[in-house]
Amino acid sequence: xxxxxxxxxxxxxxxxxxxxxxxxxxxxxxxxxxxxxxxxxxxxxxxxxxxxxxxxxxxxxxxxxxxxxxxxxxxxxxxxxxxxxxxxxxxxxxxxxxxxxxxxxxxxxxxxxxxxxxxxxxxxxxxxxxxxxxxxxxxxxxxxxxxxxxxxxxxxxxxxxxxxxxxxxxx
Numbered sequence: 001x002x003x004x005x006x007x008x009x010x011x012x013x014x015x016x017x018x019x020x021x022x023x024x025x026x027x028x029x030x031x032x033x034x035x036x037x038x039x040x041x042x043x044x045x046x047x048x049x050x051x052x053x054x055x056x057x058x059x060x061x062x063x064x065x066x067x068x069x070x071x072x073x074x075x076x077x078x079x080x081x082x083x084x085x086x087x088x089x090x091x092x093x094x095x096x097x098x099x100x101x102x103x104x105x106x107x108x109x110x111x112x113x114x115x116x117x118x119x120x121x122x123x124x125x126x127x128x129x130x131x132x133x134x135x136x137x138x139x140x141x142x143x144x145x146x147x148x149x150x151x152x153x154x155x156x157x158x159x160x161x162x163x164x165x166x167x168x169x170x171x
Contacts, residue, residue, distance in 0.1 A: 008140060011121070012151035019156055022074045027114035029160070031063045031102065038063050044076050054095060062095040066102035070109065070160075074116070109160045118149040125149055132162035 015021055026043040033052070040050045040063050048055075048064045055061035068075065102108055113130045120138065127149050128135040134150045141147040146164055154163050 004140075005144075008146075008148045009151070012148040012155065015118075015120075015148055015152035016155035020073055021119040022153070022156065023117045023119075024071060024075045025115045025117065027116075028112045029067065030110045030112065031066065032108045033063065033102070034098070040064060040067060042067070042075065054091070060095075062098035062102060065096065065099035067109070069099065069103035070106060074156075107159045111157060111161045116153070118153070120149065127153055129153070129161060132164075134164040 024042065024044075026041070028039065028041045031038050031040055036052075038051045038061075040048065042048055048060070050061045050063050052061045052063055055064065111129060114128070116127050118125050118127050118136070123138070125136055125138045127137075134146075134153075135141070136147050136149045138147050138149060141150065150164055154161060
Protein backbone atom coordinates (compact mmCIF):
# COMPACT_ATOMS: atom_id res chain seq x y z
CA UNK A 1 0.00 0.00 0.00
CA UNK A 2 1.42 3.40 -0.96
CA UNK A 3 1.02 5.60 2.11
CA UNK A 4 2.16 8.66 0.15
CA UNK A 5 -0.88 8.35 -2.10
CA UNK A 6 -3.20 7.73 0.85
CA UNK A 7 -1.75 10.84 2.51
CA UNK A 8 -2.38 12.90 -0.63
CA UNK A 9 -6.03 11.81 -0.75
CA UNK A 10 -6.58 12.58 2.95
CA UNK A 11 -4.87 15.94 2.55
CA UNK A 12 -7.03 16.78 -0.48
CA UNK A 13 -10.20 16.13 1.51
CA UNK A 14 -9.01 18.40 4.31
CA UNK A 15 -7.84 21.10 1.89
CA UNK A 16 -11.21 21.11 0.10
CA UNK A 17 -12.83 22.16 3.38
CA UNK A 18 -10.28 24.97 3.82
CA UNK A 19 -11.16 27.25 0.90
CA UNK A 20 -9.13 30.09 2.42
CA UNK A 21 -6.00 28.28 1.15
CA UNK A 22 -6.92 29.24 -2.45
CA UNK A 23 -6.39 32.63 -4.07
CA UNK A 24 -7.42 33.05 -7.71
CA UNK A 25 -5.15 35.39 -9.66
CA UNK A 26 -7.01 35.19 -12.96
CA UNK A 27 -9.73 33.14 -14.61
CA UNK A 28 -12.04 32.88 -17.58
CA UNK A 29 -15.49 31.31 -17.22
CA UNK A 30 -18.71 31.07 -19.15
CA UNK A 31 -21.96 31.52 -17.28
CA UNK A 32 -25.28 30.42 -18.71
CA UNK A 33 -27.71 33.17 -17.84
CA UNK A 34 -31.45 32.88 -18.24
CA UNK A 35 -31.27 34.19 -21.80
CA UNK A 36 -27.63 34.19 -22.96
CA UNK A 37 -24.23 32.65 -22.37
CA UNK A 38 -21.75 35.23 -21.07
CA UNK A 39 -17.97 35.13 -20.80
CA UNK A 40 -16.56 36.57 -17.60
CA UNK A 41 -12.89 37.19 -16.93
CA UNK A 42 -11.21 38.20 -13.71
CA UNK A 43 -7.69 39.32 -12.99
CA UNK A 44 -6.22 40.69 -9.79
CA UNK A 45 -4.61 43.45 -11.82
CA UNK A 46 -7.43 44.45 -14.17
CA UNK A 47 -10.52 43.31 -12.26
CA UNK A 48 -13.72 42.02 -13.84
CA UNK A 49 -14.97 41.97 -17.40
CA UNK A 50 -18.28 40.52 -18.59
CA UNK A 51 -19.86 40.37 -22.03
CA UNK A 52 -23.29 41.43 -20.74
CA UNK A 53 -24.80 44.76 -21.75
CA UNK A 54 -25.51 45.58 -18.10
CA UNK A 55 -21.83 45.15 -17.23
CA UNK A 56 -20.76 47.40 -20.11
CA UNK A 57 -23.13 50.09 -18.85
CA UNK A 58 -22.50 49.76 -15.10
CA UNK A 59 -19.19 47.98 -14.48
CA UNK A 60 -20.88 45.07 -12.65
CA UNK A 61 -23.57 42.52 -13.42
CA UNK A 62 -25.50 39.62 -11.95
CA UNK A 63 -22.82 37.36 -13.44
CA UNK A 64 -19.88 39.03 -11.67
CA UNK A 65 -21.78 39.21 -8.38
CA UNK A 66 -22.72 35.52 -8.63
CA UNK A 67 -19.06 34.60 -9.16
CA UNK A 68 -18.01 36.80 -6.22
CA UNK A 69 -20.44 34.83 -4.06
CA UNK A 70 -19.40 31.42 -5.40
CA UNK A 71 -15.69 32.20 -4.97
CA UNK A 72 -16.03 34.13 -1.73
CA UNK A 73 -12.75 34.24 0.16
CA UNK A 74 -10.80 32.95 -2.85
CA UNK A 75 -10.60 36.20 -4.83
CA UNK A 76 -9.24 39.55 -3.75
CA UNK A 77 -11.94 42.02 -2.76
CA UNK A 78 -12.64 44.30 -5.69
CA UNK A 79 -12.52 48.00 -5.05
CA UNK A 80 -15.67 49.86 -6.04
CA UNK A 81 -15.63 50.97 -9.64
CA UNK A 82 -15.68 54.63 -10.47
CA UNK A 83 -18.98 56.28 -9.80
CA UNK A 84 -21.41 55.40 -12.57
CA UNK A 85 -25.06 56.08 -12.93
CA UNK A 86 -26.77 53.04 -11.50
CA UNK A 87 -29.82 53.13 -13.72
CA UNK A 88 -33.35 52.22 -12.84
CA UNK A 89 -33.89 50.81 -9.36
CA UNK A 90 -35.87 47.88 -10.80
CA UNK A 91 -32.93 46.92 -13.06
CA UNK A 92 -30.58 46.86 -10.06
CA UNK A 93 -32.98 44.74 -8.02
CA UNK A 94 -33.36 42.36 -10.96
CA UNK A 95 -29.57 42.00 -11.30
CA UNK A 96 -29.16 41.22 -7.59
CA UNK A 97 -31.97 38.65 -7.64
CA UNK A 98 -30.43 36.98 -10.69
CA UNK A 99 -27.02 36.96 -8.96
CA UNK A 100 -28.50 35.10 -5.97
CA UNK A 101 -30.12 32.58 -8.31
CA UNK A 102 -26.97 32.05 -10.40
CA UNK A 103 -24.78 31.68 -7.29
CA UNK A 104 -27.07 28.90 -6.04
CA UNK A 105 -26.77 27.06 -9.37
CA UNK A 106 -23.04 26.42 -9.97
CA UNK A 107 -23.82 24.12 -12.91
CA UNK A 108 -24.39 27.34 -14.89
CA UNK A 109 -20.66 28.13 -14.57
CA UNK A 110 -17.88 26.49 -16.58
CA UNK A 111 -14.25 27.39 -15.93
CA UNK A 112 -12.19 27.57 -19.11
CA UNK A 113 -8.94 28.54 -17.41
CA UNK A 114 -7.51 29.83 -14.17
CA UNK A 115 -4.33 30.45 -12.25
CA UNK A 116 -4.47 30.24 -8.47
CA UNK A 117 -2.14 30.06 -5.49
CA UNK A 118 -2.74 27.18 -3.13
CA UNK A 119 -1.27 27.43 0.37
CA UNK A 120 -0.34 23.90 1.37
CA UNK A 121 0.86 22.85 4.78
CA UNK A 122 4.49 23.69 3.98
CA UNK A 123 4.58 25.73 0.76
CA UNK A 124 2.41 27.79 -1.55
CA UNK A 125 2.00 26.23 -4.98
CA UNK A 126 0.55 27.51 -8.25
CA UNK A 127 -2.32 25.51 -9.70
CA UNK A 128 -3.26 26.09 -13.33
CA UNK A 129 -6.26 24.85 -15.26
CA UNK A 130 -6.82 25.19 -19.00
CA UNK A 131 -9.77 23.50 -20.74
CA UNK A 132 -9.61 20.31 -18.66
CA UNK A 133 -5.81 20.19 -18.29
CA UNK A 134 -4.42 20.61 -14.78
CA UNK A 135 -0.95 21.53 -13.57
CA UNK A 136 0.61 22.16 -10.16
CA UNK A 137 4.08 23.29 -9.16
CA UNK A 138 4.37 20.83 -6.24
CA UNK A 139 6.84 17.93 -6.32
CA UNK A 140 4.15 15.25 -5.96
CA UNK A 141 2.47 16.48 -9.16
CA UNK A 142 5.83 16.45 -10.98
CA UNK A 143 6.36 12.79 -10.11
CA UNK A 144 2.75 11.49 -10.25
CA UNK A 145 0.80 13.80 -12.59
CA UNK A 146 -1.77 14.61 -9.87
CA UNK A 147 -1.69 15.93 -6.31
CA UNK A 148 -3.75 16.92 -3.29
CA UNK A 149 -3.96 20.53 -4.51
CA UNK A 150 -5.61 19.55 -7.80
CA UNK A 151 -7.99 17.10 -6.14
CA UNK A 152 -8.95 19.76 -3.59
CA UNK A 153 -9.61 22.27 -6.41
CA UNK A 154 -11.78 19.69 -8.18
CA UNK A 155 -13.79 19.22 -5.00
CA UNK A 156 -14.10 22.95 -4.31
CA UNK A 157 -15.17 23.82 -7.86
CA UNK A 158 -17.23 20.67 -8.50
CA UNK A 159 -19.30 20.76 -11.69
CA UNK A 160 -17.65 24.02 -12.76
CA UNK A 161 -14.50 22.21 -13.99
CA UNK A 162 -13.71 19.04 -15.89
CA UNK A 163 -12.01 16.50 -13.62
CA UNK A 164 -8.34 15.71 -14.21
CA UNK A 165 -7.60 12.53 -16.09
CA UNK A 166 -5.56 10.08 -14.02
CA UNK A 167 -4.53 6.49 -14.57
CA UNK A 168 -5.85 5.47 -11.14
CA UNK A 169 -8.62 7.69 -9.81
CA UNK A 170 -7.47 8.64 -6.25
CA UNK A 171 -10.76 9.48 -4.58
